[in-house]
Amino acid sequence: MSRPSVIRGARAMLMLARYELADMVRHPAPILMRCLTLPVYVVALTALWNGLHKGAGAADRFPVLAYFLFTQTILDSCLNRFGIASLVLGFEPALSRPLSWRAQGVAQGFGRAAGQLLVIGGLVQVFLALTDATYNPVIALRWLLVVPLLALADALATEVMAGLYVRIGKSDSLRFVVTKGLLALGGGLYPLLGEGHGGIGWLRQLPFSDFVFQPAYFCLYGHAYGMETGSWLLRLACWMALLALAAQASFRLAWSGLQVSGG
Amino acid sequence: MSAIRTDGLYKCYERRNWRGRVVESVEAVRGISFEVRPGETAAFIGANGAGKSTTLRLLSGVLKPTRGQASVCGHRSGTPEAAMCFGFVSGNRSVLWSHMTVRQSLEIIGAIYGLRSAERQTRIATLARELELEAFLGRRGGTLSLGERMRCEMAAAVMHHPVVLLADEPTLGLDIPTRRALRELLRGWTSSSGTTLLLTSHDVGDIESLCERTLLIAKGRVVFDGPTATLESQESRIRSIRISLREPVEAPHIADSGLRLVSMTEDEIRYEFSLEELSVDRAIRALLDQLGHRIADLRVSSPSLEECLARYMGERP
Numbered sequence: 001m002s003r004p005s006v007i008r009g010a011r012a013m014l015m016l017a018r019y020e021l022a023d024m025v026r027h028p029a030p031i032l033m034r035c036l037t038l039p040v041y042v043v044a045l046t047a048l049w050n051g052l053h054k055g056a057g058a059a060d061r062f063p064v065l066a067y068f069l070f071t072q073t074i075l076d077s078c079l080n081r082f083g084i085a086s087l088v089l090g091f092e093p094a095l096s097r098p099l100s101w102r103a104q105g106v107a108q109g110f111g112r113a114a115g116q117l118l119v120i121g122g123l124v125q126v127f128l129a130l131t132d133a134t135y136n137p138v139i140a141l142r143w144l145l146v147v148p149l150l151a152l153a154d155a156l157a158t159e160v161m162a163g164l165y166v167r168i169g170k171s172d173s174l175r176f177v178v179t180k181g182l183l184a185l186g187g188g189l190y191p192l193l194g195e196g197h198g199g200i201g202w203l204r205q206l207p208f209s210d211f212v213f214q215p216a217y218f219c220l221y222g223h224a225y226g227m228e229t230g231s232w233l234l235r236l237a238c239w240m241a242l243l244a245l246a247a248q249a250s251f252r253l254a255w256s257g258l259q260v261s262g263g
Numbered sequence: 264m265s266a267i268r269t270d271g272l273y274k275c276y277e278r279r280n281w282r283g284r285v286v287e288s289v290e291a292v293r294g295i296s297f298e299v300r301p302g303e304t305a306a307f308i309g310a311n312g313a314g315k316s317t318t319l320r321l322l323s324g325v326l327k328p329t330r331g332q333a334s335v336c337g338h339r340s341g342t343p344e345a346a347m348c349f350g351f352v353s354g355n356r357s358v359l360w361s362h363m364t365v366r367q368s369l370e371i372i373g374a375i376y377g378l379r380s381a382e383r384q385t386r387i388a389t390l391a392r393e394l395e396l397e398a399f400l401g402r403r404g405g406t407l408s409l410g411e412r413m414r415c416e417m418a419a420a421v422m423h424h425p426v427v428l429l430a431d432e433p434t435l436g437l438d439i440p441t442r443r444a445l446r447e448l449l450r451g452w453t454s455s456s457g458t459t460l461l462l463t464s465h466d467v468g469d470i471e472s473l474c475e476r477t478l479l480i481a482k483g484r485v486v487f488d489g490p491t492a493t494l495e496s497q498e499s500r501i502r503s504i505r506i507s508l509r510e511p512v513e514a515p516h517i518a519d520s521g522l523r524l525v526s527m528t529e530d531e532i533r534y535e536f537s538l539e540e541l542s543v544d545r546a547i548r549a550l551l552d553q554l555g556h557r558i559a560d561l562r563v564s565s566p567s568l569e570e571c572l573a574r575y576m577g578e579r580p
Contacts, residue, residue, distance in 0.1 A: 009375075011374055090360070097372075097375055098346040098347055104375075262276050
């Protein structure tokens with residue numbers, strides 16, 4: 001039997017991603033259970049926003065409920081614990097196959113994250129269409145545009161975490177820091193501190209802003225906040241290149257750990 | 264060309280501190296060299312920690328040898344070419360995706376090995392029939408019982424028609440009927456397809472029923488390599504006598520008779536002797552002289568394969 005070509009490898013990756021995505025869409029109960037806390041966050045953050053912007057006029061212009069629904073959807077889908085565990089379990093079997101663990105991991109993570117974003121994002125669209133008279137269906141199309149970018153970023157970040165887990169047997173603390181960092185600096189604090197107050201420039205330079213705040217803002221307005229959309233996409237590409245390097249380094253750490261300890 | 268070949272295969276696990284200095288090292292495999300010919304079925308056995316699983320993981324490319332080489336079908340282990348040649352089934356580790364259906368897992372594995380869609384469907388249908396998987400194909404991997412899962416693991420391992428099958432304790436934890444069924448499947452499948460089998464197991468039944476050749480490994484080295492039948496015949500001059508007692512007795516020492524006391528409980532005594540030193544009738548006569556009417560039952564037997572293996576592993580039965 002000959003070595004499978006790159007195209008065959010890509011086909012296997014597509015199939016893996018497709019099955020993961022389909023699994024998320026067909027069996028949404030676990031996602032929906034996790035989403036039970038989503039309205040709590042959204043209501044609390046919306047109240048906080050409205051309190052801070054009382055009389056400033058900015059709140060009237062900014063669709064705050066929709067914004068928080070999008071940011072919380074992104075946060076709720078990132079670095080799924082089961083996704084990390086699945087990659088960790090698949091580490092050794094993947095090393096004896098002709099397709100690398102990294103390729104399988106990206107495909108699996110992408111499908112899983114995309115599935116979650118589509119399920120929760122779909123519900124958010126339905127909710128907005130029913131409750132917000134100013135809702136525009138274009139928002140749903142913009143959401144579909146950002147889903148692949150977010151899913152790819154999440155797949156790479158999941159690989160980083162899974163590699164660390166294989167190496168040190170634990171990555172939950174780091175996962176906690178990253179997800180809470182996203183919540184605080186990307187989806188929660190930034191718009192509260194920034195919009196209508198001249199903005200806090202350095203917060204916008206962080207990856208948290210590019211991965212959470214900007215996608216939500218893009219869905220609502222069709223362009224990035226405080227910069228050209230092209231610049232934002234370029235920044236996303238750079239962050240993802242860094243994530244890919246981190247994932248490779250994490251894989252090397254996991255692999256070398258297995259070689260010295262035997263697993 | 265050998266189906267499996269190792270040359271001075273050596274693996275040492277080394278734990279280092281933050282300065283890179285080795286603080287602990289364990290030699291798991293110490294320069295093992297062996298060959299398995301195409302179509303051969305070989306057992307690779309030894310005590311826990313002897314280096315069996317490490318050798319299989321070195322062959323499969325999961326681990327990289329510290330020194331020496333391992334190859335499958337002439338391809339160096341760890342390369343995609345070698346990966347295409349073998350299937351790996353383990354009782355310890357699942358290759359199925361627990362949240363996907365068995366069919367989906369098999370499809371993905373088939374695609375990874377480059378099988379086209381039609382080939383995959385045909386192969387899944389064939390394996391489902393041969394391994395009686397029809398009832399599980401639509402179920403998620405995580406919902407299967409151990410016996411059901413092992414059948415599916417087998418299907419996953421042979422999905423791409425491998426020339427070599429590496430099986431690491433495939434019957435581990437299975438009940439007796441399931442274990443026998445899985446052995447039958449493996450035996451039927453290896454004999455019909457001519458696949459080379461390298462099997463590790465602590466179950467003597469697996470070795471007896473599946474493997475024509477045995478490689479015994481102890482402390483990282485091969486200490487026996489030959490036909491499984493030879494392993495038993497080398498010990499065939501040894502006989503064991505079990506005596507059931509009517510009443511407890513003091514341990515009788517039968518001086519210079521050639522009988523060796525192996526074990527003793529309140530109601531049973533066990534002796535061993537070599538036929539080169541003592542005949543069976545003289546051994547029995549010596550015991551009757553000593554124990555007489557206190558003997559309730561007496562059985563003479565040659566050692567089982569398990570006992571032979573225990574001797575090789577340095578244990579007394």
